[in-house]
Amino acid sequence: MINRSLEWFGDLGNFSWKVIRAAITRPFEFGEIIRQLDEIGSKSLPLVALAGAAVGTVLAIESRSSLARFGAKSMLPVAIVFSIIHEMGPVVTGLVVSGRVGAGIGAELGSMKVTEQIDALEASAVNPYKLLVFTRVLACIVALPLLTLVTDFCGLFAGWIAETLADPISLHEFVSKGFAGVSFSDFLAPTFRTSAFGLIIGLVACFQGMRTQGGTEGVGRSATSSVVLSSLFVILADVILVKLILIFFP
Amino acid sequence: MAEADLGRKQTVNTPGEPVLLLRDIHKAFAAQQVLDGVSLTVVRGETLAVLGRSGTGKSVLLKLIIGLENPDAGSICIQGQEIAGLGLNDMNKLRVKMGFLFQHAALYDSLTVGQNVAFPLERHTKMTKSERNDRVKELLGSVGMEHDLNKMPSDISGGMQKRVGLARALALQPEILLLDEPTAGLDPITSSEIDDLVLRLQKEHALTSVVVTHDLHSARTIADRLALLDKGKVAMEGSFEELAQSDDDFVREFFKRDS
Numbered sequence: 001m002i003n004r005s006l007e008w009f010g011d012l013g014n015f016s017w018k019v020i021r022a023a024i025t026r027p028f029e030f031g032e033i034i035r036q037l038d039e040i041g042s043k044s045l046p047l048v049a050l051a052g053a054a055v056g057t058v059l060a061i062e063s064r065s066s067l068a069r070f071g072a073k074s075m076l077p078v079a080i081v082f083s084i085i086h087e088m089g090p091v092v093t094g095l096v097v098s099g100r101v102g103a104g105i106g107a108e109l110g111s112m113k114v115t116e117q118i119d120a121l122e123a124s125a126v127n128p129y130k131l132l133v134f135t136r137v138l139a140c141i142v143a144l145p146l147l148t149l150v151t152d153f154c155g156l157f158a159g160w161i162a163e164t165l166a167d168p169i170s171l172h173e174f175v176s177k178g179f180a181g182v183s184f185s186d187f188l189a190p191t192f193r194t195s196a197f198g199l200i201i202g203l204v205a206c207f208q209g210m211r212t213q214g215g216t217e218g219v220g221r222s223a224t225s226s227v228v229l230s231s232l233f234v235i236l237a238d239v240i241l242v243k244l245i246l247i248f249f250p
Numbered sequence: 251m252a253e254a255d256l257g258r259k260q261t262v263n264t265p266g267e268p269v270l271l272l273r274d275i276h277k278a279f280a281a282q283q284v285l286d287g288v289s290l291t292v293v294r295g296e297t298l299a300v301l302g303r304s305g306t307g308k309s310v311l312l313k314l315i316i317g318l319e320n321p322d323a324g325s326i327c328i329q330g331q332e333i334a335g336l337g338l339n340d341m342n343k344l345r346v347k348m349g350f351l352f353q354h355a356a357l358y359d360s361l362t363v364g365q366n367v368a369f370p371l372e373r374h375t376k377m378t379k380s381e382r383n384d385r386v387k388e389l390l391g392s393v394g395m396e397h398d399l400n401k402m403p404s405d406i407s408g409g410m411q412k413r414v415g416l417a418r419a420l421a422l423q424p425e426i427l428l429l430d431e432p433t434a435g436l437d438p439i440t441s442s443e444i445d446d447l448v449l450r451l452q453k454e455h456a457l458t459s460v461v462v463t464h465d466l467h468s469a470r471t472i473a474d475r476l477a478l479l480d481k482g483k484v485a486m487e488g489s490f491e492e493l494a495q496s497d498d499d500f501v502r503e504f505f506k507r508d509s
Contacts, residue, residue, distance in 0.1 A: 116353075116354065119313070119318050120352060123350040124374075127342075
């Protein structure tokens with residue numbers, strides 16, 4: 001088990017090195033990057049918006065009763081804003097995207113691998129690490145912070161709706177109270193840490209897809225392992241990055 | 251299509267000059283020794299058919315030639331250039347001189363038939379869109395698929411996919427054509443059509459070819475010379491007639507099954 005894990009990390013290291021080398025040489029595949037941004041970013045919008053709204057609603061309902069016990073109901077907008085922009089928005093976005101995009105990339109590249117389409121690319125003198133992997137990884141890195149903004153917005157808006165239905169409060173007042181103690185760094189660092197989630201999701205999913213073996217069963221395994229591993233590493237990275245952010249942006 | 255469009259110079263080979271030279275190739279996957287000292291020479295304009303039982307490393311041999319796999323030992327020279335230790339850019343310069351038809355065609359399933367054939371042209375030529383479209387129509391016309399330009403690979407039969415794969419393999423006017431089981435899984439009539447097509451294209455384009463096949467009839471039709479692999483080695487090499495008249499037990503067994 002330990003040997004296999006070390007071997008996996010070693011292979012991932014080699015794979016990453018090939019991607020880096022492919023990334024810094026021409027051509028830069030701008031067209032494919034835009035296509036992947038649409039595939040990974042735009043098409044994830046409805047899902048992250050819905051997830052954000054659900055989290056905001058639940059957070060408002062749960063926090064309301066908890067804060068009421070301590071007579072701190074007026075702190076609800078601040079609790080929702082801090083929870084969402086610091087942790088819930090980035091993590092929910094990371095996990096939702098790792099589910100949708102991780103499975104998609106793992107299955108797509110896995111299918112291309114077992115049907116020799118990746119070999120056909122190489123035989124046509126096209127570097128698959130550049131065309132297939134780098135473009136997807138970069139699209140994940142760029143799309144994740146943008147999707148996090150959507151999750152945050154939907155979460156806060158849904159949180160306000162849930163709150164105002166229970167105890168009417170204007171949107172202006174909710175925002176004023178919620179963002180009263182929020183600085184730009186409160187918002188910036190957590191949002192951009194999702195770029196690291198994007199790197200993890202893109203790299204792990206492409207790696208699992210490109211090493212697929214064993215026909216359609218192998219494609220299924222790659223899709224599953226892409227989701228499981230990228231979700232796991234997103235959670236681990238979140239713990240590490242939260243600590244680092246607290247050190248550098250106290 | 252002018253060679254200048256391809257951005258490279260045509261290598262001029264004299265007739266009889268070895269274009270592919272494989273010397274003492276060894277290749278193993280885990281504990282399984284697939285190739286155990288294979289040596290083959292293919293001269294310009296010649297078609298070599300590589301035959302053998304399943305799992306004897308015939309397809310691996312083609313993948314070694316185009317650099318998709320690396321040999322554990324031995325030397326592969328393509329047009330006088332040793333490919334071991336070549337960087338990716340240099341290997342790619344050689345790859346554009348080779349066309350590869352995969353066993354299951356390996357068409358890009360997210361692209362249409364026309365886009366599949368246009369793909370190498372987009373990547374390696376400076377053709378305008380209209381020049382590219384004309385070239386794609388010409389290539390698909392040469393394999394009898396000009397009316398299926400906008401179909402997806404999943405909408406056409408296995409035989410048609412192989413035709414498209416062949417058109418794609420010929421897109422960059424290769425000097426060397428590598429065919430992996432061009433007739434496998436096809437009915438006898440379609441197999442015969444593919445054989446005729448390959449034969450015609452080989453003559454039209456003066457190609458040097460290596461064909462991996464199980465199909466003795468196909469090998470007899472399209473190849474000048476045959477090499478029979480057994481236990482990772484070349485059991486016998488020669489014309490169809492020479493192999494058919496061999497006293498070697500394995501060769502006789504192989505030919506008897508077909509007759």
